[in-house]
Amino acid sequence: NAGVTQTPKFQVLKTGQSMTLQCAQDMNHNSMYWYRQDPGMGLRLIYYSASEGTTDKGEVPNGYNVSRLNKREFSLRLESAAPSQTSVYFCASRDTDQPQHFGDGTRLSIL
Amino acid sequence: EDQVTQSPEALRLQEGESSSLNCSYTVSGLRGLFWYRQDPGKGPEFLFTLYSAGEEKEKERLKATLTKKESFLHITAPKPEDSATYLCGLRLVGSNYKLTFGKGTLLTVNP
Numbered sequence: 443n444a445g446v447t448q449t450p451k452f453q454v455l456k457t458g459q460s461m462t463l464q465c466a467q468d469m470n471h472n473s474m475y476w477y478r479q480d481p482g483m484g485l486r487l488i489y490y491s492a493s494e495g496t497t498d499k500g501e502v503p504n505g506y507n508v509s510r511l512n513k514r515e516f517s518l519r520l521e522s523a524a525p526s527q528t529s530v531y532f533c534a535s536r537d538t539d540q541p542q543h544f545g546d547g548t549r550l551s552i553l
Numbered sequence: 554e555d556q557v558t559q560s561p562e563a564l565r566l567q568e569g570e571s572s573s574l575n576c577s578y579t580v581s582g583l584r585g586l587f588w589y590r591q592d593p594g595k596g597p598e599f600l601f602t603l604y605s606a607g608e609e610k611e612k613e614r615l616k617a618t619l620t621k622k623e624s625f626l627h628i629t630a631p632k633p634e635d636s637a638t639y640l641c642g643l644r645l646v647g648s649n650y651k652l653t654f655g656k657g658t659l660l661t662v663n664p
Contacts, residue, residue: 446596473650484656485597485640492650500651532596541587542642542652544596 444468446545448533454551455523463518463548465533471543473536474516476500476508478529479547485532491516523552555580557643559655566662569630574639574658577623582646586624588617589640591657597640600626631662 449464467474476488477500487500491510505527507519516535520527528551534542556579566572576586585604589597601610603619610617614635616627626639638659642652 475651482656485642485652485654487651490650498650534596541599541602543599544589546594546596 446533446535446543448531448545448548450548451546452549454553455520456553457523457525459523459552461520461523461550463520463531463533463550464515465517465545466515467533467535467543468514469535469537469543470513471535471537471540472513473538474510475534475536475542476506476516476518477532477534478502478527479532480529488518488531525552528552555643555645555653557641557653557655559639559641559658561658562656563659564661566628566631566660568632568662568664571627571629571631573628574626574660575623576626576641576655578643579622580643580645580653583643584646584648585644586619587642587644587652588624588626589642591638591640600639628660631660633662633664636660636662 446467472493475490477485479485486502489508491497494513509517531548534544536542558577560575588600591597601617606621608619614629618625638657640657642654
């Protein structure tokens with residue numbers, strides 16, 4: 443009964459390094475999402491996948507790429523990390539006409 | 554431009570002191586409004602969905618209401634364990650898969 447699982451929970455990177463954030467859900471949901479949450483900014487959508495095999499840009503996609511590996515897994519990649527990408531990243535999933543369920547986040551610091 | 558505003562940004566209550574949080578919006582069309590609770594270091598946890606003006610939902614000490622321009626989350630006789638950040642997210646017409654979030658209200662309930 444894990445729901446949405448994100449790994450890692452914490453990460454520190456140097457500017458220019460690359461990294462992939464992993465997300466997996468065990469609820470058989472069709473849609474998956476990546477958000478970032480910054481103080482004073484709220485949750486902002488980076489990318490989403492309406493269904494397996496599709497991905498679309500959200501509000502703040504620059505500097506990120508995503509892969510919907512299968513129905514369960516949706517990864518977020520930073521190719522060349524920048525300090526402005528220091529944030530808490532949340533993955534979410536949902537079924538049709540249902541609310542989104544969130545993971546507990548990855549706290550990422552870029553020095 | 555679609556806008557979602559939550560007020561107040563922060564609210565401090567004494568245990569048992571009832572109050573309300575507000576989520577106001579200026580959007581072209583609303584498909585649904587979602588309330589979430591977020592504890593420190595955790596992901597948002599779903600509370601309620603409201604779809605049409607006049608609708609109300611209740612859960613323990615919380616009641617959510619919806620008008621054409623805003624939603625209220627009423628907290629009756631709060632307890633310290635109700636302390637959290639409360640987020641509202643809107644599903645807009647034409648954005649079937651995405652939510653647009655407000656910045657949240659940080660509620661602190663003192664014993």
